[in-house]
Structures are given as structure tokens and as C-alpha cells.
Amino acid sequence: MKKVLCVILAALLLIPFGAISFAGTGASGTLKMIAYNVSGIPLIGDFQGSVVTATNDRAARLGRLLNGAEADFISVEEDFNGHKYLAAEMTNFPNRSATSGGLAQGQGLNVFSGHAIYNVDRVKWRKEYGTLSGSADALSNKGFVYCLMELAPSVFIHVVTVHCDAGYDKLSVLARADNFRQLADYIGTNLNDGRALIVQGDFNFKFKRGLDDDLYGNLMEPAGLQDVWLELGGDGIMDPADPGFRKDAAGDDLDRVLYRSGSDVTLAPLSKTVPPLTGENGERYTDHNPMLTEFSYTVTGTLPAPEKLAVPEKENEALLTVKEILWTFVRLIQAVLGLTELPYLIGQGFELLANGKMP
Numbered sequence: 001m002k003k004v005l006c007v008i009l010a011a012l013l014l015i016p017f018g019a020i021s022f023a024g025t026g027a028s029g030t031l032k033m034i035a036y037n038v039s040g041i042p043l044i045g046d047f048q049g050s051v052v053t054a055t056n057d058r059a060a061r062l063g064r065l066l067n068g069a070e071a072d073f074i075s076v077e078e079d080f081n082g083h084k085y086l087a088a089e090m091t092n093f094p095n096r097s098a099t100s101g102g103l104a105q106g107q108g109l110n111v112f113s114g115h116a117i118y119n120v121d122r123v124k125w126r127k128e129y130g131t132l133s134g135s136a137d138a139l140s141n142k143g144f145v146y147c148l149m150e151l152a153p154s155v156f157i158h159v160v161t162v163h164c165d166a167g168y169d170k171l172s173v174l175a176r177a178d179n180f181r182q183l184a185d186y187i188g189t190n191l192n193d194g195r196a197l198i199v200q201g202d203f204n205f206k207f208k209r210g211l212d213d214d215l216y217g218n219l220m221e222p223a224g225l226q227d228v229w230l231e232l233g234g235d236g237i238m239d240p241a242d243p244g245f246r247k248d249a250a251g252d253d254l255d256r257v258l259y260r261s262g263s264d265v266t267l268a269p270l271s272k273t274v275p276p277l278t279g280e281n282g283e284r285y286t287d288h289n290p291m292l293t294e295f296s297y298t299v300t301g302t303l304p305a306p307e308k309l310a311v312p313e314k315e316n317e318a319l320l321t322v323k324e325i326l327w328t329f330v331r332l333i334q335a336v337l338g339l340t341e342l343p344y345l346i347g348q349g350f351e352l353l354a355n356g357k358m359p
Contacts, residue, residue: 034293051283058286133344144160183219184219195262196261200291220258265300277290
């Protein structure tokens, strides 16, 4: 018996301490998440803030502001051609995704984290609308990016950053509804392992618009997600069909945060605020507000570590450059073919004049 115990003890001493480290049940803390559309589209983005700024300069300014923010995890949308300059300033967030490239080929989505991240996966929307009409969503490879975050030692949660089809014309609304369904399918197929999940980003959706894109029916309900805005400011009622639903509660914005707790981690939103990420004189460098969500978390159990834990790969700048050139030709062809959308575009113009801009 003593020999057996000695063998077991010797084996345990040979195992590196980090290999058996884990956060025990009852461990708790807070998690601060930022999502920010940084208007990294060349030229167009230069005019989307309160001051005119060139793409690279704007990206660097925003990178410095984000680097100083009190956050654990930051996701950005529309970083496209400014990514290199944004990322260079964000030295406080060493764990990050590799860019998928500029506007012609890229998603414009990237993540920066103080926690380790793994298994980065990029998915393109299967449906989008518009090259000249809509909001020209078809001129980039919009979609969502997934990663697995190690919230605490051996405790992992899923994080998804999205940028959905924009516009409120009929065809854009149909495309966005399909975006929601596609994401719900992805969650159901790939992220149903019992872990907690946070989905944040530019949804291009507001409940108050009352359109047929139906975030609740197409995504929230099938994926079991809660909307932080509704939980904190809308009495926790998620279903727009409920008579108590508060669609006019302050804070209903295009940029949203959805979440669900897991079997090993309970998440609870504490606040959703707009951090003051502006220049010295209050300059804004994008047409979106940053979104800071603070969660409390409690470890309530243990799940086995994922079999695959792949660290993010580094970008190959030479390959990205070649792809960008090829994709630029593709976009030019799309733009020419998009001339067939002109009647629809003119119709959108008349509708805008008649009804005004949607809230």
C-alpha cells in the first residue's frame, strides 16, 4: 500500500502546477466588455465623426483611447483598413485575432483581450443585400467572429462579435433577419457545450423600429439569449409580443449585447454604459458610441477543458495584400453589376423623402 501511495505522490509531483490549476466552484469576479464600431472604411469613415480624420490617424487615435480603457475584452467593428494602426496602439491587450484584411476582402471584425483567447473562427453571412443600394453591405465580407475566452484558469466562455446587414429597406431587413437565423444555427451547432456565451457588436437593429428582422424570434429565443439593455432597463421582458415589453426604454441602440449563463459560469449584467472615448476637446472619431458592459460572474461548476485550444495565428501581410488586390477587382465587377439596383435605389430615396430617417 505504501508503495502505491509513493508512486501516486511521485506522479503528482511530476505534473506541472499549471496543468492542474483551475478556478474552484464559488470563485467570482467581474468582466468588462467593450464593443465599438470604429468607422475604418477609407474616405467614408473620415467624415463619420465630429471632426474629419484620415483613416490611419483615426485608427491610431481610437487605438490609444481603447488601450487606456478599463476593459478586459474589446471587440471592434469596421476596423478594415485602419486595423494595423489601431492594433499597434493596443499594447495592453496582447491576445488578439489576426485581421482578415481591408474593406475589399475583410470582415472589419477583430478582438483584443487581456484574457487568453483560442479557436478564433470567422464566418461570412450567407445573405447580404446591396452594392449600390441598401447600405452596400455586399462590398465587404461581413459576418461574425468567434473566440473562446479563458475567463479564469480552466474556465472558458464563448464570445461572438457581429456586424449585421445594415439598412431598413425591405431587402436589407430580410438579409438581416437571415443573419440572425444563421447565427442562431451556428450557436446551436457549435456552442451548445454548456458554456456561457456573450454576443456583442453592431446588430444594426433596434426594437423601436418595429421591422420584420425580429431579433427575438430569429436569434434570442432559439439561442436562449438575454438582451442586456432589456434586462437592465426594460424590466427583463424579452418578448416584444408581451404586453409589458418596453420598446421605448432609453438605450435601445444599433449596438447591443446578448448573453446566456452556462452550467459552470453564471453571468449577470451590472451595467451598460458609454465610456468617454473622445479626444482632448471631446472629438468623436466615429458615428457610433462605444459600448461598455460590465458583468459579474460566478463559477458554479466544472466542465472538461475543450479538446482543441488553438492560439490565434499571425496575419500574413504579403498574402493579405495580394488578396486585397484580387478582391478589389471583384468589387469593381460587383459595382458595375450593381447598376441593376438603380431603380430600387431611387425608390429608397423617395421612401426616405416621404417617411424620413428611421429612428
